[in-house]
Amino acid sequence: MQTKNFIGFPEQKLIAIFEELGEPGYRARQALTWVYHYGIKDFMEMTNLSKNLRTRLAERFHISLPKINKKDLSRDGTIKYLFELSDGKMIESVWMPSDSRRTLCVSSQVGCRLNCSFCMTATMGLQRNLEASEIVGQIMAVNEDLQEKDSISNIVLMGMGEPLDNYDALVDAVRIMISPEAMKISTRKVTVSTSGLVDKIKKFQEENLHVNLAISLNATENATRDVLIPINKKYPIEVLLECLRNYPLKPQRRLTFEYILLKGINDSQEDAERLVHLLKGIPCKINLIPFNPFAPSQYLPPSVETVANFQNYLIERNFTTFVRKNRGADIMGACGQLAASSQSQPVPA
Numbered sequence: 001m002q003t004k005n006f007i008g009f010p011e012q013k014l015i016a017i018f019e020e021l022g023e024p025g026y027r028a029r030q031a032l033t034w035v036y037h038y039g040i041k042d043f044m045e046m047t048n049l050s051k052n053l054r055t056r057l058a059e060r061f062h063i064s065l066p067k068i069n070k071k072d073l074s075r076d077g078t079i080k081y082l083f084e085l086s087d088g089k090m091i092e093s094v095w096m097p098s099d100s101r102r103t104l105c106v107s108s109q110v111g112c113r114l115n116c117s118f119c120m121t122a123t124m125g126l127q128r129n130l131e132a133s134e135i136v137g138q139i140m141a142v143n144e145d146l147q148e149k150d151s152i153s154n155i156v157l158m159g160m161g162e163p164l165d166n167y168d169a170l171v172d173a174v175r176i177m178i179s180p181e182a183m184k185i186s187t188r189k190v191t192v193s194t195s196g197l198v199d200k201i202k203k204f205q206e207e208n209l210h211v212n213l214a215i216s217l218n219a220t221e222n223a224t225r226d227v228l229i230p231i232n233k234k235y236p237i238e239v240l241l242e243c244l245r246n247y248p249l250k251p252q253r254r255l256t257f258e259y260i261l262l263k264g265i266n267d268s269q270e271d272a273e274r275l276v277h278l279l280k281g282i283p284c285k286i287n288l289i290p291f292n293p294f295a296p297s298q299y300l301p302p303s304v305e306t307v308a309n310f311q312n313y314l315i316e317r318n319f320t321t322f323v324r325k326n327r328g329a330d331i332m333g334a335c336g337q338l339a340a341s342s343q344s345q346p347v348p349a
């Protein structure tokens with residue numbers, strides 16, 4: 001019998017398998033704890049399960065993580081991991097330390113089919129979806145590679161791929177991340193980012209996962225957004241924002257809008273004014289991301305002064321607005337620069 005990867009396997013399905021085997025559900029939770037809390041990769045080491053059960057688990061499951069193929073260390077401490085998957089495909093994850101947190105940017109697909117014009121992953125096209133085991137596996141493999149003091153505190157699903165375009169695996173992976181028996185990461189520390197797949201956002205809110213949602217807005221007019229994020233033709237700005245106005249948020253929680261600033265494209269005073277108008281009344285914070293150039297992209301980042309003016313205008317209108325630091329740009333690990341099989345080079349700052 002071909003075995004399944006225990007990593008990323010949904011808890012409810014696992015409980016059902018244990019019940020089929022005549023075992024109570026709490027035994028499934030014990031097995032999860034061995035794997036996710038103690039890092040055990042051999043069922044025979046799960047000493048509070050009967051020998052017979054351990055043998056039967058080993059007949060059905062294997063426990064394996066994506067292989068780290070290469071690590072690039074940035075001057076700013078960021079580490080970009082290149083992973084090799086079981087079929088030889090490559091993906092990247094980026095670990096970013098700061099004073100208060102250690103964030104891993106996780107990939108959800110090999111490539112992406114949404115073809116955003118500022119994004120290097122788009123140049124790969126979609127090669128395939130990741131399995132839940134491969135999404136969760138990036139986190140576990142990086143944690144194994146790091147010292148305990150550096151272990152990951154926050155997850156952002158903003159790496160290669162559109163997470164909501166790989167819906168089922170994404171939801172299974174997020175459930176494992178936040179389950180107390182599995183990775184037990186706080187829902188406040190997990191962020192799913194989307195380019196704005198309205199149908200999937202509506203479906204996702206029904207899952208009651210209550211993790212953070214970030215939206216790549218990046219433009220204030222449909223004509224511009226159509227070019228930057230072609231899925232805007234299907235879900236234009238007004239449809240997207242209507243959906244987000246109705247998105248259920250727990251008290252004290254906010255949506256995050258990501259806005260990549262591109263020189264001469266979406267960085268004008270009029271854009272800042274339109275952004276205020278569009279987001280009025282939505283509990284949110286705004287992350288401004290000066291574009292991280294890469295060859296052969298034609299886009300450029302705005303000047304520091306333009307970025308500061310844009311930010312100040314939003315802050316003065318009571319929007320919590322951050323300028324996201326350009327992490328790992330020297331190793332092509334910054335936002336929009338991930339493309340595991342590409343030869344493109346960073347453009348010197």
Ligand code: SF4
Pocket residue numbers: 112113114115116119120121122159160161162195
């Ligand atoms: S920005 Fe995100 S959704 Fe758009 S092409 Fe890149 S990976 Fe895909």
